[in-house]
Amino acid sequence: MITGELRNKVDRIWETFWTGGITNPLDVIEQFTYLKVEVQKSLDETQTLFDSLMQKYFG
Structure with a gap:
């Protein structure tokens, strides 16, 4: 059983x-997983751009 701050965060997401x-709880899990994948993809693209700019300007 989760309690405290984590429980509040989960409740806010569910709400x-x-x-x-x-x-439907399964739909919630599916949507949450999709959003997580999209955020991770965006972070990866940002990291790639950052690395490229660092290499270009600071060699």
Whole structure:
């Protein structure tokens, strides 16, 4: 069982999905996983750009 701050974060995420019309727990997991993958992809692209700029300007 989770408690405290983590529980509050999970509850807020669940509430966001619920008010957006996603009430099936499996759909929530699917959407959350999709969002996580997209955020990770964006972070990877940002890191690649940063590395490229560092190499270009600081060799």
